[in-house]
Amino acid sequence: ETGVTQSPTHLIKTRGQQVTLRCSSQSGHNTVSWYQQALGQGPQFIFQYYREEENGRGNFPPRFSGLQFPNYSSELNVNALELDDSALYLCASSLEGTRGGNVLTFGAGSRLTVL
Amino acid sequence: AQSVAQPEDQVNVAEGNPLTVKCTYSVSGNPYLFWYVQYPNRGLQFLLKYITGDNLVKGSYGFEAEFNKSQTSFHLKKPSALVSDSALYFCAVRDIAGSGSARQLTFGSGTQLTVLP
Numbered sequence: 001e002t003g004v005t006q007s008p009t010h011l012i013k014t015r016g017q018q019v020t021l022r023c024s025s026q027s028g029h030n031t032v033s034w035y036q037q038a039l040g041q042g043p044q045f046i047f048q049y050y051r052e053e054e055n056g057r058g059n060f061p062p063r064f065s066g067l068q069f070p071n072y073s074s075e076l077n078v079n080a081l082e083l084d085d086s087a088l089y090l091c092a093s094s095l096e097g098t099r100g101g102n103v104l105t106f107g108a109g110s111r112l113t114v115l
Numbered sequence: 116a117q118s119v120a121q122p123e124d125q126v127n128v129a130e131g132n133p134l135t136v137k138c139t140y141s142v143s144g145n146p147y148l149f150w151y152v153q154y155p156n157r158g159l160q161f162l163l164k165y166i167t168g169d170n171l172v173k174g175s176y177g178f179e180a181e182f183n184k185s186q187t188s189f190h191l192k193k194p195s196a197l198v199s200d201s202a203l204y205f206c207a208v209r210d211i212a213g214s215g216s217a218r219q220l221t222f223g224s225g226t227q228l229t230v231l232p
Contacts, residue, residue, distance in 0.1 A: 004158070033219070033220075035222075040224075040225075041224055041225070042119075042205055042222035042223050042224045042225050043159070043205070043220075043222045044222075045219035045220065045221070048219065056219055058219060090158055090159065092158075092159075103149075103161050103164060104159075104161070104220060105161070106151075106158035106159040106160070107158050108156070108157055108158045109158055
């Protein structure tokens with residue numbers, strides 16, 4: 001089985017620009033979550049998608065948006081980039097409905113630098 | 116709201132010695148608890164989880180964790196540390212009854228474990 005793959009691995013943007021990050025879920029998983037990990041911090045929940053709809057959102061502004069596609073791949077879009085958006089963005093997939101707590105399978109992340 | 120505290124930013128231990136990485140949590144209901152490990156330039160890898168049942172949970176690579184409800188703790192342990200265990204460790208919690216945004220995993224700030232040869 002393949003794991004979670006993310007692209008691009010690294011990218012540099014300037015303030016005010018827009019960025020799209022992509023994620024392919026692990027085979028058999030139906031839920032995708034996105035996390036932001038700033039330097040020296042733990043991952044912070046951005047949002048989760050299940051059946052192509054957002055079903056949970058953390059404390060992030062609307063300029064952070066996402067999509068989940070029928071094949072369970074996903075995109076994270078960030079508009080009007082700010083310097084504080086510089087971070088490692090982690091995509092994680094899981095199988096919703098699994099008894100006993102869903103284990104998230106993480107990708108290696110996309111490191112975004114905003115100048 | 117749910118939260119996790121990892122009180123130690125850094126833990127150093129000699130190879131072959133036992134290791135403990137501390138974690139305490141707060142949820143309104145009953146918790147699901149997880150430990151993940153992160154190596155440089157890599158995503159997080161699952162180590163173990165507590166759902167219900169035995170308080171001592173065994174996971175990957177010889178790690179185990181003990182759930183203590185009265186102390187709201189879930190410390191990660193290993194009887195004999197290896198140099199290859201050196202990495203960043205994250206504890207995470209989720210409320211069993213959570214829905215919507217409460218389905219998220221809430222992570223601690225991480226503990227850097229260094230095993231010295």
